[in-house]
Amino acid sequence: MIICVAVVGLQNNPLYIQSFTDGDDALKLHYIVHCSLDVIDERVNNPKKIGSTLNETYLGLLYPSENYKVYGYLTNTKVKFILVTTDEDLKDADVRSFFRQFHAAYVDAVSNPFHVPGKRITSRAFAERVSTIVRSFGTSTTI
Template sequence: MIASVAVVGHQNNPLYLQSFTEADDALKLHHIVHCSLDVIDERVNNPKKSVLTLNESFLGLLYPTESYKVYGYLTNTKVKFLMVTTDLNVKDADVRSFFRRFHAAYVDAVSNPFHVPGKKIASRTFAKRMSGIVKGFSPGTNG
């Protein structure tokens, strides 16, 4: 189950954060997302130590905790997508598929002529689409 998704700008400014759990966990999930940004910066800035290649957007597992796993994705414009999941046995292929749909939804949201680049995403359509993508995420289907 996906607990939270986030979009973070190229200057580590939060553009979108949605939690799919109880309100008590929202702050904890926000903290976990913030901690994961350090891992992304380390992987991007130290390519020799990382397996990240120039044309690879999927960053893989970033930050495992006792009850959550955080996966990351980096766009060409250095916008970061993060997914926090409670399913500790999710496959990379499923996560890649999720991020492809997530990226398509993001592109549609920022292509709106009323969206100001670099500002928070306040689109209700984007929020609904993300909720649908999260609800449709079922590991093992590779859709």
């Protein structure tokens, strides 16, 4: 189950963070997103150490915590996408598919002529599209 998605800009500034929990975990999820930025920087700056290729945008599982698993994705423009889930049996192919759909929604949102690059994404259409992607992802991974 997806509990949070985030888009983080070039200077590690949050462009969009949305949590999908009923509880009061927003601050905790912001902290998890910020902690994952260190792992992303480590993987991007030391690709030989991790074994990933330079052309790979999907960073995979960044780190598991006690309750969550955090996945990362890096665009060609160095914008970072972060996915926080509670799912234990998540397949890599499903996460890659989610990031592809999320990336397409992001591209559509920033292609808006009224969007200022590097600023927060405030588009209601983007938020609704992300919610739709999250809902479809949640139903497609459960049996």
